[in-house]
């Protein structure tokens with residue numbers, strides 16, 4: 001890989017979350033009309049959101065789900081139970097408003113954006129589809145790099161630009177989702193190198209691989225790992241992909257640069273968060289982890305990020321479904337800070 005490109009790509013400037021404000025935020029929450037600590041982890045979430053936005057008040061009413069879609073050359077090795085064609089078919093389903101992500105989003109008043117990061121098909125023009133395609137799917141990482149350094153930089157930058165544009169248009173919180181047949185294999189390789197974590201412990205059934213399929217998936221992932229010894233985060237992305245993962249990592253960096261929280265979904269979104277945090281450690285403070293996925297390896301990814309997820313519902317769908325389910329919790333935490341009276345006023349009969 002040409003080192004000049006490595007030097008050329010830089011993450012956006014991210015201010016570390018101001019931990020010094022946390023004591024004051026905790027005291028403010030302790031003074032609310034409730035016994036101190038009685039809202040448990042919602043109080044921790046309120047402190048985290050308050051610190052992210054300080055001195056502004058935390059607000060999470062305007063939420064946007066960004067679903068990044070991309071294909072993976074690794075599918076040629078049989079890593080997934082499903083063919084790549086399911087990626088484009090699901091993109092069309094999001095655009096028709098008929099996927100699980102749409103249903104959950106509608107229930108929680110969350111806007112959905114669908115982003116073509118690298119689907120291996122020409123997509124029709126559609127008012128709700130953002131064309132950010134870098135290429136028609138990644139290279140087969142078992143045999144060649146998933147993408148060039150220029151493609152990786154483009155995907156990261158486009159993800160950041162898209163998240164920043166959403167924030168400038170009024171989004172107070174960004175939820176991340178993805179769709180990409182084969183992307184759990186790519187995520188396993190990212191986790192293995194960036195966690196780091198033992199390769200076998202990073203591999204799971206994905207969208208539902210059977211036993212013979214798991215043997216193919218393991219062999220392909222081992223082949224990819226043997227092909228490249230990369231451990232530097234940008235190089236690991238180039239070697240193992242994917243485009244939607246790169247764009248999600250970019251979106252995290254972009255939102256963090258605007259001091260806005262990002263809700264991270266399951267295994268693949270967490271691999272993207274790991275990539276973002278290894279590229280720019282200050283991004284970690286802006287990530288809220290929605291749920292513990294049933295996918296093997298997700299716990300290791302969460303541990304690598306010292307993250308405790310909000311929910312544990314045995315989900316393993318992706319497409320941002322877990323992130324959407326966590327949004328009411330973030331909204332409640334933000335409103336605890338902004339809408340709840342002080343106990344001192346209650347006891348003084350001021351209400």
Ligand SMILES: O=C(O)c1ccc[n+]([C@@H]2O[C@H](COP(=O)([O-])O)[C@@H](O)[C@H]2O)c1
Pocket residue numbers: 079080081082178179180181182183184185205206207208209265266267268269293294295298315316317318319
């Ligand atoms: O979010 C998760 O934890 C998750 C776990 C397993 C599978 N998925 C979804 O399933 C697809 C990837 O599975 P696979 O087996 O094709 O690698 C991709 O579209 C993901 O959104 C998602």
Ligand SMILES: Cc1cc2nc[nH]c2cc1C
Pocket residue numbers: 082086090178179180207317318319
């Ligand atoms: C049907 C289907 C829907 C999905 N949504 C996210 N990943 C998916 C994988 C499959 C296979």
